[in-house]
Amino acid sequence: MILITGGLGYIGSHTVVKLLEQNKEIIILDNLYNSKIEVLDNIVKITNKKPKFYQTDLLDINGLEEIFQQNHIDCVIHFAGLKAVGESVAEPLKYFNNNITGTINLLITMQKYNCKKIIFSSSATVYGTAETMPLDENSPLGVTNPYGRTKLVIEEMLNDLYESDNEFGIVLLRYFNPIGAHKSGLIGENPNGIPNNLMPYICKVAKGELPQLNVFGNDYDTVDGTGVRDYIHVEDLAEGHVLSYNKIKSTKGIYTYNLGTGNGYSVLQVINAFERANNLKINYKIVDRRPGDVATVYADTNKAEDELGFKAIYGIEDMCRDSWNVHKIDS
Ligand SMILES: NC(=O)c1ccc[n+]([C@@H]2O[C@H](COP(=O)([O-])OP(=O)(O)OC[C@H]3O[C@@H](n4cnc5c(N)ncnc54)[C@H](O)[C@@H]3O)[C@@H](O)[C@H]2O)c1
Numbered sequence: 630m631i632l633i634t635g636g637l638g639y640i641g642s643h644t645v646v647k648l649l650e651q652n653k654e655i656i657i658l659d660n661l662y663n664s665k666i667e668v669l670d671n672i673v674k675i676t677n678k679k680p681k682f683y684q685t686d687l688l689d690i691n692g693l694e695e696i697f698q699q700n701h702i703d704c705v706i707h708f709a710g711l712k713a714v715g716e717s718v719a720e721p722l723k724y725f726n727n728n729i730t731g732t733i734n735l736l737i738t739m740q741k742y743n744c745k746k747i748i749f750s751s752s753a754t755v756y757g758t759a760e761t762m763p764l765d766e767n768s769p770l771g772v773t774n775p776y777g778r779t780k781l782v783i784e785e786m787l788n789d790l791y792e793s794d795n796e797f798g799i800v801l802l803r804y805f806n807p808i809g810a811h812k813s814g815l816i817g818e819n820p821n822g823i824p825n826n827l828m829p830y831i832c833k834v835a836k837g838e839l840p841q842l843n844v845f846g847n848d849y850d851t852v853d854g855t856g857v858r859d860y861i862h863v864e865d866l867a868e869g870h871v872l873s874y875n876k877i878k879s880t881k882g883i884y885t886y887n888l889g890t891g892n893g894y895s896v897l898q899v900i901n902a903f904e905r906a907n908n909l910k911i912n913y914k915i916v917d918r919r920p921g922d923v924a925t926v927y928a929d930t931n932k933a934e935d936e937l938g939f940k941a942i943y944g945i946e947d948m949c950r951d952s953w954n955v956h957k958i959d960s
Pocket of ligand 1: 634635636637638639640641658659660661662663664685686687688707708709710711712727731750751752753804805806807
């Protein structure tokens with residue numbers, strides 16, 4: 630059985646759907662801090678299968694132990710974590726406790742129950758301010774905020790764990806910028822309040838919930854002066870987890886992969902793609918650069934392609950169409 634922590638969240642729910650569609654036996658753990666129980670109903674609607682769900686917090690080690698006692702778990706896909714960069718700067722201890730202590734509890738419990746396979750949600754943020762593009766898995770690491778530090782510390786912990794016990798099979802997946810949603814529109818990303826990320830922000834502007842999109846800087850050394858990022862459809866990302874699971878279910882070792890498309894798009898290119906894909910107009914305004922932002926970030930995806938057989942198939946307009954589809958249905 631595969632335990633999916635954070636399995637009702639944005640990326641977790643899409644991965645759950647893919648695994649259920651392949652008849653994998655899964656269990657979901659989520660404390661519903663950043664998700665809703667309705668996501669479970671929608672997973673059932675999409676797949677016609679009802680996975681076992683535990684509303685458990687990773688900080689509750691006894692609760693975790695119960696799950697491992699009651700089920701034979703041979704692999705964990707570990708999505709659960711807090712992810713808002715700005716909040717992590719304001720409340721670093723909350724992030725260290727939830728993300729790092731939560732992961733330590735998980736690993737202690739896994740070791741106790743002899744579960745030695747884990748796929749971890751890391752992030753391209755571990756490359757810090759690296760400037761040479763594209764980023765491959767050997768690019769220099771560094772962090773610029775407490776959220777990124779939790780990702781780097783957990784990667785290092787997992788490396789140490791593997792050094793101590795070579796029976797482990799571990800995959801560290803460094804995601805670039807996930808957007809898009811399941812084609813049904815039943816699951817997706819719809820954060821409360823003012824979003825940090827471009828696509829949820831664009832959708833709120835399209836919906837009229839926010840008056841305009843602020844574009845942070847148009848004087849970067851890029852195609853049109855706005856920041857360039859590597860956006861990847863969440864369905865492609867979910868597939869990357871299925872491929873990672875297939876790799877480590879029978880292999881030991883620790884492996885790190887970038888999951889991106891290898892293509893960068895500027896903010897203005899994304900706005901244009903969104904307008905084209907959905908036949909809508911987005912109000913935007915150029916404002917000052919945001920401190921800490923770099924001009925361009927995109928992935929070298931060769932390693933994931935060579936070793937996992939991973940290749941993103943969705944383009945930017947697909948991502949924009951599917952992101953908006955969730956909001957259309959929601960409104
Ligand atoms: N979305 C992105 O842009 C992005 C980029 C890189 C990495 N990641 C990482 O991928 C993972 C999943 O991201 P997401 O976008 O799906 O986020 P999300 O917030 O939608 O999902 C995370 C889920 O984990 C749950 N959770 C958080 N803390 C928990 C705890 N202590 N115990 C139990 N459940 C807990 C939340 O309720 C939520 O459902 C996170 O670790 C995130 O840091 C996300």
